[in-house]
Amino acid sequence: DAGITQSPRYKITETGRQVTLMCHQTWSHSYMFWYRQDLGHGLRLIYYSAAADITDKGEVPDGYVVSRSKTENFPLTLESATRSQTSVYFCASSRIIGTQYFGPGTRLLVL
């Protein structure tokens, strides 16, 4: 029972490069979410998805792109990474009106 997984767990990249963070859940949850965690800001929502092919912006969507072609996957792409996107990224999933369960996180460093 894998639950929700994220890959890679650690990533170092350079400014301007494209980076994709992967999220996979085995619960068939309808909803999936991406948050970023920064010191002094707690966790903030980047994007969320209600179902395959349905996505919407959260609080801090600029510089990020998401897609959801399959219910179980919700990749997050940084089209042109910037230093301000250095953060810890958490993916979460939930049933409709359910508790969100989080993946282990991806630590991203943009040089």
Next chain:
Amino acid sequence: AQKVTQAQTEISVVEKEDVTLDCVYETRDTTYYLFWYKQPPSGELVFLIRRNSFDEQNEISGRYSWNFQKSTSSFNFTITASQVVDSAVYFCALSEGIYNQGGKLIFGQGTELSVKP
């Protein structure tokens, strides 16, 4: 605007002391959920509890208890007889738009609890 405030940034206690973590929230929704998550030093986010806005009963789970008061918009978390393993960052969170936005979570800043032996 929806908001969660955890005024205590850091708390340090000695093992076996009781400790209460405060959480105050603001919301326009009449139906909402409140949550507590634990983030141990290993970094993952662990779900602790969910309460809905219609259920103000306090809850106890082992050494953990939660006090939900709508009148003061507070959802406080108490650890009784704290242990070193309780050392972590604790986040309070509020769901937003549970019927049409998937219950997006708005997090407080977190309270870092350090329990010393």
